[in-house]
Amino acid sequence: MRYIVIGAGAVGGTIGARLFQGGHDVLLIARGAHYEALRTGGLRLITPHSTETLPIPAADGPVAPREDDVLVLATKSQDTIAALDPWPRHLPVVCAQNGVENERTVLRRFAQVYGMCVWLPALHLEPGTVAAYGHPHSGMFHLGRYPQGVDDRARQMTADLTKSGLVTVTTPDVMRWKYGKLLGNLGNAVEALCERAPGFEALHERARAEGTAVLEEAGILYSSPQEEREARGRKVDLLPVEGLSRGGSSWQSLARGSGTIEADYLNGEIVLLGREYGIPTPVNEVLQQEAGRFARERLPPGSMPVERLTALIDERSAAVSR
Numbered sequence: 001m002r003y004i005v006i007g008a009g010a011v012g013g014t015i016g017a018r019l020f021q022g023g024h025d026v027l028l029i030a031r032g033a034h035y036e037a038l039r040t041g042g043l044r045l046i047t048p049h050s051t052e053t054l055p056i057p058a059a060d061g062p063v064a065p066r067e068d069d070v071l072v073l074a075t076k077s078q079d080t081i082a083a084l085d086p087w088p089r090h091l092p093v094v095c096a097q098n099g100v101e102n103e104r105t106v107l108r109r110f111a112q113v114y115g116m117c118v119w120l121p122a123l124h125l126e127p128g129t130v131a132a133y134g135h136p137h138s139g140m141f142h143l144g145r146y147p148q149g150v151d152d153r154a155r156q157m158t159a160d161l162t163k164s165g166l167v168t169v170t171t172p173d174v175m176r177w178k179y180g181k182l183l184g185n186l187g188n189a190v191e192a193l194c195e196r197a198p199g200f201e202a203l204h205e206r207a208r209a210e211g212t213a214v215l216e217e218a219g220i221l222y223s224s225p226q227e228e229r230e231a232r233g234r235k236v237d238l239l240p241v242e243g244l245s246r247g248g249s250s251w252q253s254l255a256r257g258s259g260t261i262e263a264d265y266l267n268g269e270i271v272l273l274g275r276e277y278g279i280p281t282p283v284n285e286v287l288q289q290e291a292g293r294f295a296r297e298r299l300p301p302g303s304m305p306v307e308r309l310t311a312l313i314d315e316r317s318a319a320v321s322r
Contacts, residue, residue: 001156004029005072006083008038008058010122010252011096012074013130014138015166017045020056022164028058035060037128046131047138062086070157072096073106076253077265080105092153094143098185098249099265100178103146114154117142117177119228119236120166123246125255133246134236140167142231144174167235173221180223183211185266188250189287192261193294193309195251195302203310206283211270217277247301254294254301263291282316 001024005016008028020026030038038058045052065088074096075083084093084106092112095102107113120139123131132138143158144150150172161168171177187204194200215222253261267284274281290309293299 001025001068001070001160002027002066003070003072003160004063005074006087007073007075007079008034008043008130009074010124010130010132010249011118011120011139012072013043013124014045014120014122014132015072015074015096015161016056017043017054017130017132018138018164018166019160020054022160024160024164026056027063028056029060030058031060033127034124041128044129046129048133048135062088065091070094070153073102076249076260076262077102078260078262084109094157095146096141098181098188098262100175100182100269101265103175107146112153113146114157115144115146115174115178117174117181119181119232121236121246123252125252136237137165137167137235140169140232140236142169142171142174142177144171147175148172169231176221177223177228179215179220180225180228182266182269183208183215183222184225184228186211186270186284186287188248189261189263189267189291190309191248192250192254192291192301193287193304194306195247197302197306199306199310203283203306203313206313207267207270207287210274210281210283214270214273214277214279214281217279218273220273250291251301254299257298259295259298261291261295263288263295267291280320282320283313286313286316 003019004027005012006029008030016026016028042053042055069091071091071093077099080102089110093106093110094114094116096116096118103113103115121133150170154170158168158170186207190203250261267288270284271281
């Protein structure tokens, strides 16, 4: 099985690196300066215990397909369609992404789709370099067919990832885990806007409570924080990497000045469901709007005071309750 990792950033780069170290056939797909760095110098993987440069093959677009190819999609959700559009539609696709919309989007175009719930703390800010903070394992995944089920390919991928040091569980209800992860990811926008300043946790909890109420009304099943903690156990703890800052995926989007952010598919998912079921979602509306504005205006992460964001949310909450 050849793993073609589309989007070799923090998550994709770490997955590709660990699979390559485990002896598997890997091809990294990247663009621009990151691709040039991978092509000429390999992938530099930094972990709490070592720094290693890996000569993983790389390309900047589609290659001649093989019968054993699997596409591992690790782009941000807003890039899903563009990233997959050039690839042959008969290939299986694993959505190693946050949010819950990617699998449905991909299933419109590809018949074999797998969901992957990703817990993998990593950073990608410099071309050719990925830092993975997880210890003793870099990450943990729940993996299954979309919309549900398990097949032989899922079992083989689980075995390959596990062999490569990534804790992986095959599960028939992968989307339940992804909806649980979505609730946790509602705080990504808060971290991107305010970093982890005092008051961060209170805003995250407000966003999560609002999201939980919407999922309950919609009858959507989701994993609980306790289940997630028990699943991870001590398998993926965070250790600092000397000399490197650490921020989540949305924080990194602002830090890179990419011009886009994933909030439409995280906080925006709750806003969408709230509108469908007639439930106000003022907290997530403000987070979606402000994160989008910061990305478009290329404002630096952490440059909004918590007090200002709280005031915007309170103002919007008061308006919808009238």
